[in-house]
Amino acid sequence: MRTIRYQQIADELRGRLRAVGVGAVLPSEAELSGEFGVSRVTIRRALEILRDEGLVDARQGFGWYVAGEPVRQHLDEFGTIEGQLERRGIKPERQVVEFDFRPAPRRVAEVLGTSQVLRVKRLNLADGQPFAVVTVWCPAELGQHLSRRDVEQRPFYELLGLDLRGATQTIGADSVDGADAKLLRVPPSSPVLHCQRITTDTTGRPVLMSEFVFPAGRTEFVVELPTAEPSALPSGLRLVE
Secondary structure: OOOOOOHHHHHHHHHHHHHOOOOOOOOOOOHHHHHOOOHHHHHHHHHHHHHOOOOEEEOOEEEEEEEOOOOEEEEEOOOOOOHHHHOOOEEEEEEEEEEEEEOOHHHHHHHHOOEEEEEEEEEEEOOOOOEEEEEEEEEEHOOOOOOOOHHHHHHHHOOOOOOOEEEEEEEEEEOOOOOHHHHHOOOOOEEEEEEEEEEEEEOEEEEEEEEEEOOOOOEEEEEOOOOOOOOOOOOOOOOOO
């Protein structure tokens, strides 16, 4: 039987997917169109075959990417996403890309109440695939005993030597800049989830400020809603103008 062109393309792309990891972004439809010498309509038909098989997916502004089980974090507990991944049998890894003591940016100084901070920027991976760029600031006096190796191997919560009360996390939508896009292996301006977390000690003093950038196609946040609440909306939800 004659094989239709878009089926041939789907077969070739299916073979390529085995060599890349979950969440990897595919070339754009325009690039694939030029490579195979066919129209974008034909490329779209081929990709839709693969989507029906659960091999790829697409999101507006993100493009087509290799589908798979997303990195999922439950927000009903205080802890690290690495711990949650390990319990699911996924190997987490941290790669510190920046580690230095510096003057605190104004917005960080206002939160932490200090002029000098330890700033750490790292890349988080799950089974070798990047899923988050994380930047953490802590007051310099709390981080002066820490090394690059320390923060690469253990979470800040364990390294500070403080009793913690909890954290407030704010999640919003954003687009990724060029530097973080390169670390995450996604196109610049791709949609991301931008999270800010402020961690406090038992006296209520902020001791950590963290910012997380998660690719929208690879990450899910799960929030448990108590059945006793009169509203179906999570508590603390607010509109941002």
